[in-house]
Amino acid sequence: MIRNQIAEHVRQAIAAAQAAGALPAFDVPAIEISRPKDPTKGDYATSIALQCARAARMAPLAIGQAIVQHMAPADFIGAVEVAAPGFINFRLSGRWLSGLVATIEAANGRYGDINLGRGQTCQVEFISANPTGPLHMGSARNAVLGDTLANIMVAAGYVVQREYYVNDAGTQMRTFAETLYRRYLQQFGQDAPLESHHYQGVYMVDLAREIVAEHGDHFLAMPAEETIAALSDIGLTKILASIRASAEKLRVRFDRWYSERSLYEPGGTFEFVLGKLREAGVMAVRDGAEWLLTSRFGSDRDEVVIRSSGQPGYYASDIAYHYDKFVLRGFDRVINVWAVDHQNQARRMPYLMAALGLDPARLTIVLYDLVRLYRDGQEVKLSKRSGDIITVDEVVDEVGADAVRFLLLTRSNQAVMDFDLNLAVAQNDENPVYYVQYGHARMAGILRKAAERGFPPEQWKHGDLQLLGHARELALLRKMLDLEEVIEHAALTCAPHNLAFYALDLARIFHEFYRDCPVISGEQDDPALACARLRLVAATKAVFARVLGLMGVNAPDSM
RNA sequence: GCCCCUGUAGCUCAGCGGUCAGAGCGGGUGCCUUCUAAGCACAAGGUCGCAGGUUCGAAUCCUGCCAGGGGUACCA
Numbered sequence: 001m002i003r004n005q006i007a008e009h010v011r012q013a014i015a016a017a018q019a020a021g022a023l024p025a026f027d028v029p030a031i032e033i034s035r036p037k038d039p040t041k042g043d044y045a046t047s048i049a050l051q052c053a054r055a056a057r058m059a060p061l062a063i064g065q066a067i068v069q070h071m072a073p074a075d076f077i078g079a080v081e082v083a084a085p086g087f088i089n090f091r092l093s094g095r096w097l098s099g100l101v102a103t104i105e106a107a108n109g110r111y112g113d114i115n116l117g118r119g120q121t122c123q124v125e126f127i128s129a130n131p132t133g134p135l136h137m138g139s140a141r142n143a144v145l146g147d148t149l150a151n152i153m154v155a156a157g158y159v160v161q162r163e164y165y166v167n168d169a170g171t172q173m174r175t176f177a178e179t180l181y182r183r184y185l186q187q188f189g190q191d192a193p194l195e196s197h198h199y200q201g202v203y204m205v206d207l208a209r210e211i212v213a214e215h216g217d218h219f220l221a222m223p224a225e226e227t228i229a230a231l232s233d234i235g236l237t238k239i240l241a242s243i244r245a246s247a248e249k250l251r252v253r254f255d256r257w258y259s260e261r262s263l264y265e266p267g268g269t270f271e272f273v274l275g276k277l278r279e280a281g282v283m284a285v286r287d288g289a290e291w292l293l294t295s296r297f298g299s300d301r302d303e304v305v306i307r308s309s310g311q312p313g314y315y316a317s318d319i320a321y322h323y324d325k326f327v328l329r330g331f332d333r334v335i336n337v338w339a340v341d342h343q344n345q346a347r348r349m350p351y352l353m354a355a356l357g358l359d360p361a362r363l364t365i366v367l368y369d370l371v372r373l374y375r376d377g378q379e380v381k382l383s384k385r386s387g388d389i390i391t392v393d394e395v396v397d398e399v400g401a402d403a404v405r406f407l408l409l410t411r412s413n414q415a416v417m418d419f420d421l422n423l424a425v426a427q428n429d430e431n432p433v434y435y436v437q438y439g440h441a442r443m444a445g446i447l448r449k450a451a452e453r454g455f456p457p458e459q460w461k462h463g464d465l466q467l468l469g470h471a472r473e474l475a476l477l478r479k480m481l482d483l484e485e486v487i488e489h490a491a492l493t494c495a496p497h498n499l500a501f502y503a504l505d506l507a508r509i510f511h512e513f514y515r516d517c518p519v520i521s522g523e524q525d526d527p528a529l530a531c532a533r534l535r536l537v538a539a540t541k542a543v544f545a546r547v548l549g550l551m552g553v554n555a556p557d558s559m
Numbered sequence: 560g561c562c563c564c565u566g567u568a569g570c571u572c573a574g575c576g577g578u579c580a581g582a583g584c585g586g587g588u589g590c591c592u593u594c595u596a597a598g599c600a601c602a603a604g605g606u607c608g609c610a611g612g613u614u615c616g617a618a619u620c621c622u623g624c625c626a627g628g629g630g631u632a633c634c635a
Binding site: 034036037038040041045047050053054060083084085086087089130167170171172287288289290291303304305306307308309311313314317339340341342343344345346347367369370410411412414415416418420431432434435437438439441442443445446447448449450453497498500501504505508511512514515516518519520521537558559 | 562563564565571572573574576577578579580581582583584590593594595597598599600615616627628629630631632633634635
């Protein structure tokens with residue numbers, strides 16, 4: 001990354017200045033290179049002179065001058081300036097910048113890849129919605145965040161596994177089965193009213209109807225408990241199939257669907273981990289329940305693992321599941337994407353990790369806020385219980401996966417998102433996804449037209465990049481140069497929305513270029529420039545395709 | 560009560576310690592015989608919730624307050 005090269009260059013300049021006596025000896029802090037907000041200041045800047053002023057007992061400006069005077073020339077540096085109150089501003093050379101096109105070409109569609117992860121394994125667990133009904137829009141946000149984050153981690157050099165944790169154990173599953181049982185009986189005219197805690201949604205009626213169609217009255221003759229158990233399995237299979245289909249509509253696929261219930265098989269993970277924790281002496285029986293003593297690891301409370309009823313609590317699953325992730329399967333890192341209503345649980349996970357003897361830093365919980373759906377200015381309420389739900393399928397069918405994915409990525413994770421169905425479906429310039437896709441389509445159009453007019457790729461692929469020097473061309477190059485840093489930042493902060501805003505920026509800069517720099521309409525005047533610009537356009541197209549690809553959004557060649 | 564998140568242009572939101580506060584949309588004015596006008600240009604629009612503090616420097620960090628949302632179970 002060029003930023004690191006500049007930092008190293010500055011470090012050497014300081015050492016040289018100190019060796020020459022232009023600067024006194026002092027410990028040099030880590031040199032941070034930032035991007036000035038104001039592009040007229042330069043491409044990169046460092047405040048190192050300001051930071052060293054006290055240690056060096058010199059005025060920041062004088063320090064800056066001394067550093068710059070002892071800086072070796074480098075091909076990537078176009079200009080260096082010291083600016084008040086003590087910044088050193090760098091401008092990249094046009095020659096070096098235009099060479100970025102060749103770098104992008106050589107990357108073969110993978111420009112932007114970095115080696116932050118160094119091949120470590122990273123599991124991203126996301127959606128993991130209770131398998132008791134169709135996916136709603138909150139889960140869609142989870143799906144898009146998790147899937148995009150997984151893509152980002154791959155680009156950042158991790159080996160990634162995508163997992164859906166199926167909550168097929170516990171009370172919500174029991175409630176689901178009871179509901180299904182009653183809906184099944186109702187299909188045969190029996191009086192089996194739902195209670196308030198049951199799932200009221202009409203999809204449960206549809207499910208019961210489907211089961212009647214496939215199995216008839218077969219279950220009526222069986223004892224209730226047996227029927228409930230059977231319906232539980234059948235219903236779970238069907239719901240999971242529908243969740244899988246909904247996820248695929250959003251272009252989300254999992255490497256593994258992990259069953260919570262499997263943790264509790266005899267001799268399974270839960271038993272094993274519980275034994276280990278008891279052995280380690282971090283379990284205690286109190287009030288008839290068995291607790292994990294997380295207070296020993298910094299928590300303000302202990303957690304119930306086995307309830308006084310003898311049933312494991314939800315913390316039990318977390319313990320076994322995360323032991324499985326880190327110890328049995330050996331992931332170096334794990335990212336869980338959870339909705340904010342799990343914030344309390346999220347806060348306790350580090351203590352659980354510590355109790356398991358694992359470094360809490362290996363687990364990252366990404367919390368995201370609610371999605372509020374609006375249609376015609378009115379909020380559309382979501383509730384699985386009441387049955388008044390807007391499903392992912394309905395929204396994707398209405399607005400398309402591209403718009404859903406892009407819009408869900410235009411908000412930072414921890415911000416409540418108002419999802420405007422009218423905006424999403426709008427096939428016009430109000431919808432930012434088209435602004436970006438249109439940029440890609442225009443590039444494809446240029447390349448297509450170029451081929452028609454006697455400029456096929458073999459004609460321009462060796463075009464002279466040194467001819468690129470127009471302000472719009474350089475602006476485009478600078479933006480493309482940012483991609484590695486954007487991916488790094490997105491990976492470090494688990495913030496996929498950075499990609500959406502990057503794509504929007506890149507599109508704007510491309511559209512400006514498009515207007516001011518005709519690529520092939522002026523080729524009769526300067527075919528060499530046309531060739532250079534065609535290379536630039538092809539590289540830009542590749543960058544657009546890459547960013548949109550990371551977001552799971554299509555990059556159309558025409559619109 | 561305590562904890563977490565959010566409060567930035569008319570609207571929806573980026574930016575989260577640096578050198579004149581940004582984008583998209585909406586509203587105003589221009590630009591299509593020339594690579595797709597789903598575009599571009601120009602102008603307009605902001606006490607970065609409020610008050611203190613830290614710092615050479617704060618929208619960004621700290622404290623307090625105000626407003627909105629979420630969380631605080633032997634539910635998941």
